[in-house]
Amino acid sequence: MPEIREPIKQTSIEKKNKIIDAGxxxxxxxxxxxxxxxxxxxxxxxxxxIVYQYFKDKKxxxxxxxxxYYDRLFNPIASELEKITKLSDFDEQxxxxxxxxxxxxxxxxxxxxxxIAMSHLDxxxxxxxxxxxxxxxxxxxxxxxxIDIDVDHMHEKAHIAYNMVESLSHEFVYHxxxxxxxxxxxxxxxxLIKAIFVN
Amino acid sequence: MPEIREPIKQTSIEKKNKIIDAGxxxxxxxxxxxxxxxxxxxxxxxxxxIVYQYFKDKKxxxxxxxxxYYDRLFNPIASELEKITKLSDFDEQxxxxxxxxxxxxxxxxxxxxxxIAMSHLDxxxxxxxxxxxxxxxxxxxxxxxxIDIDVDHMHEKAHIAYNMVESLSHEFVYHxxxxxxxxxxxxxxxxLIKAIFVN
Amino acid sequence: MPEIREPIKQTSIEKKNKIIDAGxxxxxxxxxxxxxxxxxxxxxxxxxxIVYQYFKDKKxxxxxxxxxYYDRLFNPIASELEKITKLSDFDEQxxxxxxxxxxxxxxxxxxxxxxIAMSHLDxxxxxxxxxxxxxxxxxxxxxxxxIDIDVDHMHEKAHIAYNMVESLSHEFVYHxxxxxxxxxxxxxxxxLIKAIFVN
Amino acid sequence: MPEIREPIKQTSIEKKNKIIDAGxxxxxxxxxxxxxxxxxxxxxxxxxxIVYQYFKDKKxxxxxxxxxYYDRLFNPIASELEKITKLSDFDEQxxxxxxxxxxxxxxxxxxxxxxIAMSHLDxxxxxxxxxxxxxxxxxxxxxxxxIDIDVDHMHEKAHIAYNMVESLSHEFVYHxxxxxxxxxxxxxxxxLIKAIFVN
DNA sequence: GATGAATGAGTATTCATTCAT
DNA sequence: TATGAATGAATACTCATTCAT
Numbered sequence: 001m002p003e004i005r006e007p008i009k010q011t012s013i014e015k016k017n018k019i020i021d022a023g024x025x026x027x028x029x030x031x032x033x034x035x036x037x038x039x040x041x042x043x044x045x046x047x048x049x050i051v052y053q054y055f056k057d058k059k060x061x062x063x064x065x066x067x068x069y070y071d072r073l074f075n076p077i078a079s080e081l082e083k084i085t086k087l088s089d090f091d092e093q094x095x096x097x098x099x100x101x102x103x104x105x106x107x108x109x110x111x112x113x114x115x116i117a118m119s120h121l122d123x124x125x126x127x128x129x130x131x132x133x134x135x136x137x138x139x140x141x142x143x144x145x146x147i148d149i150d151v152d153h154m155h156e157k158a159h160i161a162y163n164m165v166e167s168l169s170h171e172f173v174y175h176x177x178x179x180x181x182x183x184x185x186x187x188x189x190x191x192l193i194k195a196i197f198v199n
Numbered sequence: 200m201p202e203i204r205e206p207i208k209q210t211s212i213e214k215k216n217k218i219i220d221a222g223x224x225x226x227x228x229x230x231x232x233x234x235x236x237x238x239x240x241x242x243x244x245x246x247x248x249i250v251y252q253y254f255k256d257k258k259x260x261x262x263x264x265x266x267x268y269y270d271r272l273f274n275p276i277a278s279e280l281e282k283i284t285k286l287s288d289f290d291e292q293x294x295x296x297x298x299x300x301x302x303x304x305x306x307x308x309x310x311x312x313x314x315i316a317m318s319h320l321d322x323x324x325x326x327x328x329x330x331x332x333x334x335x336x337x338x339x340x341x342x343x344x345x346i347d348i349d350v351d352h353m354h355e356k357a358h359i360a361y362n363m364v365e366s367l368s369h370e371f372v373y374h375x376x377x378x379x380x381x382x383x384x385x386x387x388x389x390x391l392i393k394a395i396f397v398n
Numbered sequence: 399m400p401e402i403r404e405p406i407k408q409t410s411i412e413k414k415n416k417i418i419d420a421g422x423x424x425x426x427x428x429x430x431x432x433x434x435x436x437x438x439x440x441x442x443x444x445x446x447x448i449v450y451q452y453f454k455d456k457k458x459x460x461x462x463x464x465x466x467y468y469d470r471l472f473n474p475i476a477s478e479l480e481k482i483t484k485l486s487d488f489d490e491q492x493x494x495x496x497x498x499x500x501x502x503x504x505x506x507x508x509x510x511x512x513x514i515a516m517s518h519l520d521x522x523x524x525x526x527x528x529x530x531x532x533x534x535x536x537x538x539x540x541x542x543x544x545i546d547i548d549v550d551h552m553h554e555k556a557h558i559a560y561n562m563v564e565s566l567s568h569e570f571v572y573h574x575x576x577x578x579x580x581x582x583x584x585x586x587x588x589x590l591i592k593a594i595f596v597n
Numbered sequence: 598m599p600e601i602r603e604p605i606k607q608t609s610i611e612k613k614n615k616i617i618d619a620g621x622x623x624x625x626x627x628x629x630x631x632x633x634x635x636x637x638x639x640x641x642x643x644x645x646x647i648v649y650q651y652f653k654d655k656k657x658x659x660x661x662x663x664x665x666y667y668d669r670l671f672n673p674i675a676s677e678l679e680k681i682t683k684l685s686d687f688d689e690q691x692x693x694x695x696x697x698x699x700x701x702x703x704x705x706x707x708x709x710x711x712x713i714a715m716s717h718l719d720x721x722x723x724x725x726x727x728x729x730x731x732x733x734x735x736x737x738x739x740x741x742x743x744i745d746i747d748v749d750h751m752h753e754k755a756h757i758a759y760n761m762v763e764s765l766s767h768e769f770v771y772h773x774x775x776x777x778x779x780x781x782x783x784x785x786x787x788x789l790i791k792a793i794f795v796n
Numbered sequence: 797g798a799t800g801a802a803t804g805a806g807t808a809t810t811c812a813t814t815c816a817t
Numbered sequence: 818t819a820t821g822a823a824t825g826a827a828t829a830c831t832c833a834t835t836c837a838t
Contacts, residue, residue, distance in 0.1 A: 117319035515717035561764035
C-alpha cells in the first residue's frame, strides 16, 4: 500500500543514490545481516522513514547496491579491453588487463567478499550476478573479434579465459601467500590464455 | 562461567556430531542467518540448552559444520587423485578427476553456495577455507610428483590447475547455460592443464 | 502555531467536506486505526499537508465524520416520523418506521459497526453519540405528542421504544439467523410498543 | 515456524492466564490499539518473549481476553436465572435478573465498552460475540421452559426480552441522565417482558 | 493556500542465550 | 548431564505530523 516512489527531481535522485551508496558501503563492511536500516539512513544522512519511500524493503536496497557494485567493478575492465585495438603484442596487453582486474578486485576486496556472499544468500541477487557475468563475457567475445581473433568455440574459450583472470585476481587479493611466486602466476596465466586463442 | 566441555563419553561425542550434522544440513538449506539454534537442536534431537554445553555460540556450530563440509568435499577428490599412479593416459585421468569434482560440487551445490557465502561472512570461516585449499593443493603437488611430473613452479602451476577445475565445476553447477558447449569446456580445460605441466 | 482555519471560501468548504467524506468512507470500510491520513487525503483528492490546515489531527477528522454519519442515519428516521400526522393506524405506521430504520441500518451496516466501535474508543465521540440519541428521542416525544398521545413518563417510554427499534434493526443487520422468524420479531415489537403507549 | 505451546504444567497455565488477564485489563482501559505487547507482558509479570510462546500474535491475546470477558459477564446472569425455579412472583424475579445484569454491566463498564468496540474491529471477535449471545438466549429459553412458560415463538420472544434487558443495562451504565426516571424504566421493562410471555 | 517530501518516534515480533529444575 | 521455559535486547517498517518550497 505505501507506494514506492521513483524519484524524478534531481534532489530526490541524489537522495536515493546516497542511500544506495550508504547501503553498499555498510553491507560491504559488515554484511547484509549485520547492517540495520537505521544505520544506512544515518550514513546516508536521511531519516529512516524516507528509505521506505524509495525502496520496498531492506533487500531492495541490497539489489540496487549490488547493481551499482557490478557496474563499478566490470565497467572499468570492459573499458580497459576496449582500449586495445589490435593484436600487436598480445602478452603485454593481456597483462595490462589482468593488472586492471587485480587492481579493481583489490580496491573492492571487502565489498567483493560481501557481494559474493550476498549473491549466495538470495536468488534475485544471484541472478544479477549471472547476468552481469554474461554481459562481461559477451564483451570479451566482441573484443576478441575486434582484434581479428577468430576461433572455434569462442564463447567457451572466453569463459575459460575470464575464469582464469577472475581466479587469478582472487588469488592475489584473498590468498596472499608468501610461498607463491605471483609474477609467475601472471605470466603463466597469460601464456595459457594465449594458448587458448592463439594456437 | 559456562564451560564448553569437550565430550569424552561416546554418547556425548555422538550428540555433538548430531548437532554439527543438523547445523550443516540446515545452514546449507536456509543459510546461517535464517537458521535458529532451536531448529538445529530440534533436528539434532536434543534440547536447546545442551547445544551451549558443546558449542560456545551459534557461530561455533558453523565452524564445525564448515570443517565437516570441507572434509566431505575435498577428501573424495584427494582420494580420486591418489588412485592415479602413473602417467599412462593423462587426458583420460584428468577428465576423471574433473568428473569427480563436478559430481561432488553438484551433490553439494546448495551447501556449497552457503559455505562460500559463510566463508565471506567471517574471518574465522574464511581462514578455514584458505587452509583447506592449501591442503588440497599440497596433495595435488604430491600427486604430480608421485607420477614423476617434475617442473618448475610446481605450486603455482598446481594453483592454476586447481582453480581451473574449480571454476569449471562451478560453471557446471551454477551457470548451466544452453548456449555453452560443456563438453568442449572440459576437453579444453584438460588440454590447458596438460599445457601447464607437460610442455 | 499551525492555526486550524475555518474555511470561508466556497472551494475551501468543499475541500473540507471532501476530506470528511473520504474519512467517513475509509473509516467505515477499514476502521479508524487501519486508515492512514495519507489515504484519506488521496481519496479526497488533496495533499496530505492540507489536511492539517482544516483539522487539528486525525481524530478531528473522525469527529466530523461521525457527526456527518449521525445526520445521515437519524435525519431520515426523523423525517419519516414527521410524515405521520395522526393516529389512524398505529400498527401500520410503526411498522413503516421500523422498516425505514432497518433499511438505513442495513445501508450503513459497515459504517455503523465502525461508528459504534469508535464511539467506544474515545469520550468525545461517545459524547456525540449520546447527544445524537438525545435529539432523536426528543423528536420521538414531539412526534408522539403531535399525534395526541399523552401518557405519563413520556421520555422513559420513548427511550424504551427507541431502544426496541434499535435492537431490532441491529438484529436484522448483524445477527441474521436462519432459526429466527423475523416477521414475528417485527410484529411483536409493534405490539409491545403499542402496549407502551396505548394501554 | 515458532510453535505455539499449549501449556500443560500448572505454572505455565497460570502464566498464560496472567497474560490473558493483563490483556483484558489493559485492553479494557486503553483499547486494543493503544496497548503494547510490552505493556501486557509487564503487567502480567513476564517477559515479552514468553508472550509469543503462548499466543500467536497480539490479536490472539485479544481473542482469549474477549472469551474470558464473556464468561465473566454472562455466566453470572445465567446462574442468576437458574436460581429461579418457579413462577411464583414473575415481576420480582425479573427485577432481580435485571438488577444482576445492571450490576455486571456496571462492574465491567469500561471493559464492556472496549469489548463491544473490539467485536466491531474484527470478524473473529464479532463471531465470538454472536456465539456468546446465542448461548445466553438458549439458556433463557431453557429457563423459561423450566418454569413452565410455554408460548409460541419462544426464541423470538427471548431475543426481544434479552435485548430489552441489555438496552436497559446500557442505559443505566452509559447514559446516566438526570431527566430520566430510572426506576420507572425498570418497572416498565418488567411490565413489557411480562406482556411478552404472559398474555 | 497548497504540495508532498521528509521526519523520527513508536511497536510487534524474533531468537541467541541463560537458568531453574 | 539434560531440559525447555524464560529472558530481553534488537530491528524492520509504519505513519501522524511538519515544513521547505
